[in-house]
Amino acid sequence: MPQAGASQGARRTTTARTARARPAVAAKAALPSVDTIHQRVLTALVEHRLPPGTKLGEERLAKVFGVSRTQIRQVLERLAHDRIVTVVHNRGAFVSSPTVEEAREVFAARRVIEPDLIRQAVRMATKADIRRLREHVALESAARAANDKRAIIRLSGEFHQMIAEIAGNRYLAKTMRDLETLTCLVIILYDAPNVPACPYHEHADLVDVIEARDEKHAAERMIEHLRHVEASLNFERRSDGEIDFEAVFA
Numbered sequence: 001m002p003q004a005g006a007s008q009g010a011r012r013t014t015t016a017r018t019a020r021a022r023p024a025v026a027a028k029a030a031l032p033s034v035d036t037i038h039q040r041v042l043t044a045l046v047e048h049r050l051p052p053g054t055k056l057g058e059e060r061l062a063k064v065f066g067v068s069r070t071q072i073r074q075v076l077e078r079l080a081h082d083r084i085v086t087v088v089h090n091r092g093a094f095v096s097s098p099t100v101e102e103a104r105e106v107f108a109a110r111r112v113i114e115p116d117l118i119r120q121a122v123r124m125a126t127k128a129d130i131r132r133l134r135e136h137v138a139l140e141s142a143a144r145a146a147n148d149k150r151a152i153i154r155l156s157g158e159f160h161q162m163i164a165e166i167a168g169n170r171y172l173a174k175t176m177r178d179l180e181t182l183t184c185l186v187i188i189l190y191d192a193p194n195v196p197a198c199p200y201h202e203h204a205d206l207v208d209v210i211e212a213r214d215e216k217h218a219a220e221r222m223i224e225h226l227r228h229v230e231a232s233l234n235f236e237r238r239s240d241g242e243i244d245f246e247a248v249f250a
């Protein structure tokens with residue numbers, strides 16, 4: 001799985017919770033920690049391997065990861081807390097299926113947070129950061145050239161996460177990660193055919209304004225960019241009943 005960039009960012013944002021979540025696992029070094037399982041589920045969501053509506057059965061996941069149900073429950077509780085998973089009474093945990101209203105709220109939240117994050121990134125970005133952003137945009141182009149939709153969506157999200165990391169506010173970076181994951185779920189549900197994730201070239205343009213140290217334009221470009229992403233989605237289409245999510249997961 002080509003995901004070095006994603007897990008790096010995620011590791012940093014989850015560090016604060018590691019100490020609290022880990023004690024039961026520490027003794028069994030070979031088994032994945034709650035953090036690791038959490039991260040792997042997030043990656044699967046972002047890569048569209050666990051579509052909205054998928055049931056996340058405790059027993060099944062415990063078997064897959066070779067851990068106890070208690071640990072899986074901790075992972076699911078964390079995901080439910082971040083609204084990425086929805087717990088249905090007596091039925092268990094499911095990957096959330098954001099409604100149109102929730103999808104619009106996710107984008108509204110991003111339009112509030114991300115202009116400020118990119119302003120901070122303009123102030124904080126080192127030459128090395130800008131080089132990493134350019135390398136990332138090159139990876140996105142390669143994924144587009146190969147028409148690798150999973151990679152395109154994952155890399156698009158990671159780009160926004162990188163800006164949040166460069167801005168250096170760990171709380172906003174954590175919030176961004178949740179909003180990104182929810183955005184991925186929204187994209188699965190409401191993507192118009194052949195319009196994958198972030199519009200072509202706009203990430204390269206954002207790197208240009210960061211490099212030019214132009215805070216005002218960076219914030220404006222980011223808002224425009226998020227509006228383009230939202231506008232590319234088709235909220236008219238209801239996906240209910242179209243896909244057999246259980247079969248996809250099995």
Ligand SMILES: [Zn+2]
Nearest residue numbers: 156160198203
């Ligand atoms: Zn984007």
